[in-house]
Amino acid sequence: MADHTTGRSMGKRLLFATAAVIALLQAAAFFYTHRYAVPAGTGGDVLTIYTSSSDELLNATIPLFEEKYKIQVVLVKGETVDLLEKIRTGSGDPPADVLLGGVYSELYSYADLFLDYVSVNDKHLIPAYQNTTGYTTSYILSGSCLVVNKSLTQGVEINGYKDLLKPELDGKIIMANPINSSSALAQLTNILLAMGGYEDDGAWAYVDELIGHTGEIASASSKVYSSVASGKKAVGLSYEAPCAALMRSGADIEIVYPEEGCVYLPATAAIVRGGDQPEYARHFIDFITSKDMQNIYGNLLMNRSVRKDAMSGAYLVPLDRIDMLEEDMDYVKKHKLDILSRYSNIVSEHTGD
Numbered sequence: 001m002a003d004h005t006t007g008r009s010m011g012k013r014l015l016f017a018t019a020a021v022i023a024l025l026q027a028a029a030f031f032y033t034h035r036y037a038v039p040a041g042t043g044g045d046v047l048t049i050y051t052s053s054s055d056e057l058l059n060a061t062i063p064l065f066e067e068k069y070k071i072q073v074v075l076v077k078g079e080t081v082d083l084l085e086k087i088r089t090g091s092g093d094p095p096a097d098v099l100l101g102g103v104y105s106e107l108y109s110y111a112d113l114f115l116d117y118v119s120v121n122d123k124h125l126i127p128a129y130q131n132t133t134g135y136t137t138s139y140i141l142s143g144s145c146l147v148v149n150k151s152l153t154q155g156v157e158i159n160g161y162k163d164l165l166k167p168e169l170d171g172k173i174i175m176a177n178p179i180n181s182s183s184a185l186a187q188l189t190n191i192l193l194a195m196g197g198y199e200d201d202g203a204w205a206y207v208d209e210l211i212g213h214t215g216e217i218a219s220a221s222s223k224v225y226s227s228v229a230s231g232k233k234a235v236g237l238s239y240e241a242p243c244a245a246l247m248r249s250g251a252d253i254e255i256v257y258p259e260e261g262c263v264y265l266p267a268t269a270a271i272v273r274g275g276d277q278p279e280y281a282r283h284f285i286d287f288i289t290s291k292d293m294q295n296i297y298g299n300l301l302m303n304r305s306v307r308k309d310a311m312s313g314a315y316l317v318p319l320d321r322i323d324m325l326e327e328d329m330d331y332v333k334k335h336k337l338d339i340l341s342r343y344s345n346i347v348s349e350h351t352g353d
Contacts, residue, residue, distance in 0.1 A: 045070075045071040045072070045277065045280065046071065046072050046073070046074055046094075046276075046277070047071050047072070047073050047074070047097050047098065047277045047280045047281065047284065048073075048074045048076065048094045048095065048096050048097045048098075048275070048276075048277075049062075049073055049074070049075055049076070049096070049097065049098045049099075049100050049284070050076045050078070050083040050086065050087065050092065050096040050098070050099050050100070050272075051075060051076070051077055051083075051099070051100040051101050052077070052078065052079055052080045052083065052100075052101035052102060052181075052182060053100050053101045053267070054222075054241065054242055056242070056245060056301055057140075057241075057297065057301055057303065058075065060296050060297070060300070060301055061287075061288060061293065062075070064287075064293075065283075065284060065287050068287070069280060069283055069287075071277075071280055074094060076092060076094075076096065079180045079181055079182070079219075079220065079221075080099075080101055080102030080103075080106050080181075080182045081106065081179070081180055081182075082180065083096075083099060083102075084099070084102075084106065084107070084110050084113070087099065087110070087113050087272055088110060088113060095272075095274075095275065095276070096272045096275060097271070097272055097275035097276060097277045097278070097280070097281045098269060098270070098271055098272060098275070098281045098284055098285075099114070099269065099270050099272060100139075100269045100288075101182065101267055101268075101269075102182045102267065102268060103142075103182050103185070103186060103265050103266070103267065103268060104133065104136050104265075104266070104268055104329060104333065105185070105329060105332045105333040105336050106182050106185070106336075107135075107136055107268060107270060108333035108336075109333075109336075111133075111135065112273070113272060113273055114135040114136075114270040114271060114272060114273055115135060115270075115271045115272070115273050115278065115281075116134040116135050117134075117135065117137070117271050117281075117282055117285060118131045118134070118137075119131065119137050119285050119286050119289050120286050121286060121289035121290060121291075121307070122137075122289070124289075124291070124307050124308060124309060125138060125289065125306045125307055125308070126306055126307070126308055129141070129266045129306045135270050135271070136268040136269075136270050137268060137269045137270065137285050137288075137289060138266030138267070138268055138306045139266070139267060139268070139269055139288045139289055139294075139297075139306060140241070140266070140267045140297055140303040140304060140305065140306060141264045141265070141266055141267075141303070141304035141305070141306055142183060142186065142239050142240065142241065142264065142265055142266070142267050142303075142304075143239060143240040143257075143262050143263065143264040143265075143304070143322075144183075144186055144187045144190040144237070144238075144239055144240075144258075144262055144263055145238060145239060145240050145243060145255050145256060145257055145258070145262065146158065146160075146161075146164075146235060146236070146237060146238070146255070146256040146257075146258060147224070147225050147228045147229075147235070147236045147238045147243040147246075147253055147254075147255060147256075148228070148234070148235050148253060148254050148255075148256055149228045149229070149231055149233070149234050149235070149252060149253055150252050150253060150254055151231070151252050152172070152231060152233075152234040153168075153169075153234050153235065155168075156168050156169065156234075158235065158256050159256065159258075159259045160194075160256070160258040160259035160260045161191060161194060161195060161206070161210075161258050161260050162260070164210060164213065164235060165206075165209055165210065165213055169213065169234060169235060170213055171213070171214075171215040172215055172233055172234035172235065173210075173213060173214045173215055173216075173233065173234070173235045173236070173237070174214065174215060174216045174217075174218060174223070174224050174227050174228065174232075174233040174235075174236045174237075175187065175210075175214055175216075175217055175218070175224060175236065175237040176217070176218045176219070176220065176221040176223070176224050176237070176238075177217050177218065177219055178340060178343060179340055179343075179344065180219055180220070181219075181220065181221040182221075182267075183221045183238070183239040184221055184237075185336070185339075185340075186239070186263065186265050186327075187237050187238075187239070188207070188339065188343060189263070189327060189332050189339065190258075190261075190262065190263040190325065190327075191203070191206065191207060191210070191237075192204070192207070192339070193261070193263065193325050193327065193328075194258060194260035194261045194325060195207075195260065198328070198331060198332070198335065198339065204342065204346075207343065207346060208346050208349075211346055211347055211350055212350055215233060216233065217347065221238070221239070222242070224236040224237065224238045225238045225242050225243050225246060225253075228253055229246050229251040229252070229253055231252075240255065240302075240304070240316070241301065241302050241303045241304075242302075243255050244302035244313065244315045244316055245301065245302045247315055248302065248313075248315050255317075257317065257322045257323070258323075259323060260323070261323045261324065261325035262322050262323060262324060262325060263324075263325045263326070263327045264304070264319070264324065265327060265329075266306055269284075269285055269288060271285065289306070289307070291307060291309060291310060294306070294307040294310035295310050295311050297310075298310045298311050298312045298313060299311040299312065299313050300313070301313070302315055302316060304316060304319075
């Protein structure tokens with residue numbers, strides 16, 4: 001006879017352990033919010049991180065890092081492109097030690113701003129996402145998706161990009177500006193790849209139609225999924241992790257993985273050349289790629305881990321059930337400005353600006 005008592009005990013222990021971890025993260029988030037956004041010049045060691053990462057990821061990461069290494073962290077938040085310009089021009093205050101967030105195609109043109117460092121955990125990462133540049137470290141995978149408000153789209157079948165052009169959705173779509181947002185740039189190149197190719201006239205014709213159909217182009221990617229969750233917009237062109245987190249919290253939304261195909265790109269971190277804390281910066285890179293942190297990212301925060309041995313969250317659809325596309329990262333990094341210029345011209349035609 002099977003020992004059901006043992007099974008129940010194990011289940012209870014797992015439940016309690018999970019609850020304890022969640023409680024720890026909540027406490028860390030409170031402690032972080034009320035203490036750790038400190039100004040420079042307060043005395044002692046301070047690590048300054050420029051980041052476009054979500055509050056949820058930062059709340060789970062920063063207090064634990066500070067506790068382990070006994071160092072205060074100052075966060076400067078913004079879109080990746082803006083942060084890169086602050087680093088390049090030296091206009092950031094305080095100056096950065098680490099850049100956390102963004103994709104390689106954004107950092108490529110700023111390679112001279114960063115120090116080479118390969119994490120001690122690099123060998124544990126999925127081979128496709130190991131450090132081959134010398135200076136960029138992948139720490140989570142980010143996939144483009146559509147986020148759909150279920151109440152506002154009743155009776156409208158949405159399976160992919162082509163469905164966004166349906167008359168019922170005219171003016172009810174929101175996307176972010178790829179000039180400012182790394183996730184929006186990834187979404188744009190995903191669309192082009194899925195609809196025919198980066199230089200395909202038909203793919204760009206689709207982009208033209210979609211922009212004409214869109215109700216808002218937001219300056220920040222966070223406004224996309226929050227607007228759909230709050231019912232201000234019916235559909236958003238977004239990315240997976242924050243949408244999955246909203247689903248877990250009970251939001252009236254669903255994630256649609258476009259049937260035309262999805263691209264998954266690694267979010268990257270890099271050590272800023274000339275920073276005040278290169279040793280702690282290296283510790284931070286190792287910390288975010290450690291198995292413990294990758295399990296937190298994957299199992300509790302709804303991000304996809306870059307490690308081969310890490311867990312994944314229950315709200316994430318297995319990758320083998322998603323139609324996957326492979327980004328040509330060499331092409332995108334070399335032609336990023338061309339892509340953004342063509343996009344800007346289309347937007348200008350619609351807005352008259």
